Amino acid sequence: MLKQVTKVMDILENNYLGSDHVLVFDNASTHLKRADGALSARYTPKEIREWGVETTLLGEDGKPVHGQDGKVLKTKVRMKDGQFADGRTQPLYFPPGHEHAGKFKGMAQILRERGYDVSKLKAQCPKFRCVEGATRCCCRRTLFNEPDFVSVPSRLEEHCLARGFKHMILPKFHCELNFIEQCWGYAKRLYRLYPPTKKDDQMEANVHTALDSVPIECMRRFSNRSLRFLDAYRRGLSGKQAAWANRKYRGHRTLPDSILKELDDEQIA
Numbered sequence: 494m495l496k497q498v499t500k501v502m503d504i505l506e507n508n509y510l511g512s513d514h515v516l517v518f519d520n521a522s523t524h525l526k527r528a529d530g531a532l533s534a535r536y537t538p539k540e541i542r543e544w545g546v547e548t549t550l551l552g553e554d555g556k557p558v559h560g561q562d563g564k565v566l567k568t569k570v571r572m573k574d575g576q577f578a579d580g581r582t583q584p585l586y587f588p589p590g591h592e593h594a595g596k597f598k599g600m601a602q603i604l605r606e607r608g609y610d611v612s613k614l615k616a617q618c619p620k621f622r623c624v625e626g627a628t629r630c631c632c633r634r635t636l637f638n639e640p641d642f643v644s645v646p647s648r649l650e651e652h653c654l655a656r657g658f659k660h661m662i663l664p665k666f667h668c669e670l671n672f673i674e675q676c677w678g679y680a681k682r683l684y685r686l687y688p689p690t691k692k693d694d695q696m697e698a699n700v701h702t703a704l705d706s707v708p709i710e711c712m713r714r715f716s717n718r719s720l721r722f723l724d725a726y727r728r729g730l731s732g733k734q735a736a737w738a739n740r741k742y743r744g745h746r747t748l749p750d751s752i753l754k755e756l757d758d759e760q761i762a
Contacts, residue, residue, distance in 0.1 A: 494523050495652050502656050515659040518649065519671055524662060525647050530573045532645050534636040537572075537600050539616035541587075544597040545569030572597070576641040577607065600632040609635060669722045672715035679711060680704045720746045728752065737761050 498516070505514050518524045527533070529548040538544055550558045550566040557565045575583040585603060587593040601611045609629075617633035624630060628638045636642055646654070653660040668674040680703040687699045718739060724747040725735035734756050738748050741755075 495648065498649065498652060499656075502658055505658075513659070515661060516653060517661045517663065517671060519668070519674070520663050520665045524649050526649075527645055528573075528648050528651065530570045532573060532575060532642045534600070534633050534639075534642050537633070537636070538597065539601050539632050540599040541593050541596050541602065542599065543595075546572055575603065575639075578640070583607070600636050604632060604635055607639070611635075670719055670726075672712065672719040675715035675718065676704075676707050676712055679707050679715075683707075717746050718743065721748060724748050725752075730756070731762070734761055 501516070505512070530546055533546075536546075547567050547569055550568040552558045560566050572585050575585055577583050583603070583606060585598055587596055587598060589595075598606075600616065601614075604611050604614075611632055614629075614632050614635065617631045618624075618627075621633060623634045627634060629635050647662075650660060650662075663670050680700075683706050684699055684703040687703075690696060690699070721739045721742060722735055725738050728748065730738065730752075737759070738752055738756070742748055742752075
């Protein structure tokens with residue numbers, strides 16, 4: 494995924510130097526994946542112990558390494574340092590020379606260093622289902638709400654920032670805001686028209702052919718449709734209202750100022 498994004502960035506930098514680019518991504522799990530050692534309170538132990546973040550072992554070619562049984566091999570990496578409220582770095586592992594050198598400090602010690610009294614806090618509430626609204630009910634929830642654990646960027650976000658590109662992650666379940674989804678739908682419709690085949694190379698060729706067959710005019714119409722939905726939600730319209738307005742003003746990029754009155758006149762809530 495990062496290789497594809499890098500290719501897009503290279504194309505934009507080489508051909509559109511004077512433009513300000515914003516990369517828009519779906520709210521997909523691959524786009525939200527964090528670095529292997531990124532801060533996370535989800536599986537951290539409460540007490541001092543040998544511990545690391547379990548991740549897939551990759552070979553020199555960047556692909557997962559498999560064992561003799563065919564299963565993907567795992568390895569463990571250290572979690573990255575945290576950050577105190579004043580901006581100082583907080584190592585999460587004890588330094589060389591310490592009696593617990595190299596070991597993970599544990600949630601209790603990490604929180605104590607941040608000024609919390611954890612003497613009466615358990616590691617986590619049953620199944621991590623804390624009381625709604627609680628922020629200091631257990632060690633895991635307390636650490637979970639710490640600013641540096643909350644604002645962890647995904648690998649994709651880190652990659653965009655490193656290259657100086659602005660980016661936007663769309664909300665969940667709002668594919669209508671991304672016109673690429675409509676392009677995929679157009680391509681899938683074409684793909685279904687091709688003769689059935691069980692050959693992998695032919696299926697791959699059909700996918701490329703279908704994607705290349707989406708007309709640029711359709712892409713522009715799909716983009717305008719997404720812009721109208723964006724404008725509708727920006728004005729406070731509900732999903733039903735936005736869909737109605739989009740159908741009526743499908744030749745526009747934005748909706749008219751009279752849209753709210755029209756919705757009232759049509760009694761569309």
